[in-house]
Amino acid sequence: MCEHVIAFCAGGLNHAFMARILLIAACFALTACAQAPKQVDAPEMVAPSSDQLRPKVRPAGLGRVVPKEARTVEEFDVTTAQEREEAAAVPVATVEKRLGLTVASLGDPTQAGFWIKTPLVSAAGKGRVVYPGTGKSVQVYMTPIEGSGSAGSRLSLAAFRLIEAPLTELPEIEVFSGG
Structure with missing residues (x-):
């Protein structure tokens, strides 16, 4: 008889415990159903005057697709003869600063234009x-990338071709800012 009483009490405690667990779970479920505000009132933005809006200067050829x-080097290089001539021209009486030597790998051939992505610069130019x-x-458009000054750089296909560097090698090139 004592065994039945213990089993009954244990079953009763188990039932009461489960009921409490279900009640707590139901409360959590109801609070999850509460709707949060859909939009928080943002502070009103003041538009800058028109003389403050200036687009960044981008070199020619970067927007070309x-x-x-395209499968060959000639098909990937979408620069025009005039652009190649202008890029190959040595700047006259400009102030240049030698930034150093870097090992150049071929950059993304689908990005047109004359550019270099290098850790030798901290700002585009x-x-x-x-x-x-x-x-x-x-002449190239320089874009900074993360890395130490001794890390390599990525040079555009058009620039590789113009300086006649071998596409299948990692040539060492000199980088100058300015111009």
């Missing part, structure tokens, strides 16, 4: 690279 069916192997140089 490489055809999806104009510059020039020289390949000592041929002595040829090209």
